Amino acid sequence: MNKKMIDWPTFIGALVLLLAVTVPLVLFPEAGKEIVSQANAFMTGNFGALYMIMGLVIFVFLLFVAFSKNGRIKLGDEGEKPEFGTFSWAAMLFAAGIGSSILYWAVIEWAYYYQGPPFGITPESKEAIQWATAYGIFHWGPVAWAIYILPALPIAYFYYVRKKPVLKVSEAVRPVLGKTVDGPIGNLIDILFMFGLLGGAGTTLALGAPMIAHGINDLTGLDVTLGLQAGVMVLCAVIFAISSYSGLRRGIKVLSDINIWLALFLLAFIFILGPTRFIMETTFNSLGILLDNFFKMATWMEPFGNLAQFEETQFPESWTIFYWAWWLVYAPFVGLFVARISRGRTIRQMILGTMIYGTIGCILFFGIMGNFGLYMQLTGQFDVVSFMDTNGAPATIIEIINQLPLAKFMVLVFTILAIIFLATTFDSSSYILASVVQKTVEGEPLRWNRLFWAFALSIMPMVLMFLGGLDTLQTASIVGGFPLIFIMFLLAWSFIKASNTDIRASDDYEPPTIHIKRWKRKNKKRSALEVMQEKDRDDK
Secondary structure (H helix, E strand, O other), X not given: OOHHHEOHHHHHHHHHHHHHHHHHHHHOXXXXXXXXXXXXXXXXXXXXXXHHHHHHHHHHHHHHHHOOHHHHOEOOOOOOOOOOOHHHHHHHHHHHXXXXXXXXXXXXXHHHHHHOOOOOOOOOOHHHHHHHHHHHHHHOOHHHHHHHHOOHHHHHHHHHHOOXXXXXXXXXXXXXXXXXXXXXXXXXXXXXXXXXXXXXHHHHHHHXXXXXHHHHHHHXXXXXXXXXXXXXXXXXXXXXXHHHHHOXXXXXXXXXXXXXXXXXXXXXXXXXXXXXXXXXHHHHXXXXXXXXXXXXXXXXXXXXXXXXXXXXXXXXXXXXXXXXXXXXXXXXXXXXXXXXXXXXXXHHHHHHHHHHHHHHHHHHXXXXXHHHXXXXXXXXXXXXXXXXXXXXXXXXXXXXXXXXXXXXXXXXXXXXXXXXXXXXXXXXXXXXXXXXXXXXXXXXXXXXXXXXXXXXHHHHHHHHHHHOOHHHHHHHHHHHOOOHHHHHHHHHHHHHHXXXXXXXXXXXXXXXXXXXXXXXXXXXXXXXXXXXXXXXXXXX
């Protein structure tokens, strides 16, 4: 019975595609790395503007939807309360969407911009410092969360409003593609999403495992070896497998709540006992730079860089376009997850809540942790840039945390937080992957299915880590995720088409929150109950 619930073409197709990419990387690592690198350079170099346009258009589109009549549609029945409280809901979406990568980049990303700033600015200058503090918030801000939330619109609409018990990207584009999603095209859409997520998960492990290993090294003296990093991966795999097996309420929700409280403690400790005034003023200044230059940053493509008289920095390709491509690969997963946990909220609440809570969380991390590291650099208390050039980013991150009071205790907190962040991302990922390969999801995906994808998410990256191909898998997933640009536009079109059709077709179907308000406007002197009773008589 359980096996009949599995969408085997999607299940097997995702594994075959992943093996088709990873096996050649195992057998021919250097040649595979070169081919993937060239493909990535071709994509970002020739289609970079497409990624930039996508990010800006999605951001504007979601603001339009949030404040339109479509934004008033409730995900669920009229009067139904949200399935999860606001704190737990925000914690789950933030932990799923960001993961341990936020701990990595929030601490150290400014250093890369400081040494290689945008717009042809002199490296390590006062102007470079200004942009270094703002660009991280931009890359992890509203556009990133807009890319994340777009797939949630049609998926949540069909799942909670039209009551279709399917959590698939292919199902969400049915209003545009029709019955073709029931065949190979639908399977291909879901397989590309799963491949992108598996590769994106490899990126998260590639960043998180070495950082956690350096934290353990600082606390215990154990050498940072591949064996230690593999041990970190196994530990995280066990944690998120147990969490995923336990389900959404008993596992993922509890782990996300612990995660967010621990993160708030770490941020509060750094803010209060660190350079409080510098952190506050620099963060506020960064927000001003971002608001003043948002569209400049969102559209800067360095168009004259390939001309002889201009120096090309490759900043847009290396950072903004790369980030938009990375968010794109993760977007269907985060969208699916946000859709699943948003029962009882309106479309407007889901859009604005995700964009606002997600952005605020990233501002806190970059503003507090990033500016603490910058303060160490500018005051000469710790030369972050020189240390990073010699020892690498993971070791530098732990050394920055070591500059805090109660250094060893804070390294311990940071390391535990990184492990939990990694686990919360992966248990959410395995939950959604299991949902995608099932024909229907009434309640929660099958437990064996959730466990299978929990370990599949870690075994492949672990093998590639030993072979040095993890970065290549990440790049391959971004190249493979290129078609998702067009799927994102299909998702937007599908949501608008389906929701507008339902709003207009009051005789066939109309979301309760919409048609009660419309009838109330037309019948101000009568109660909603009288109006509904008359509507029922008309229908009969």
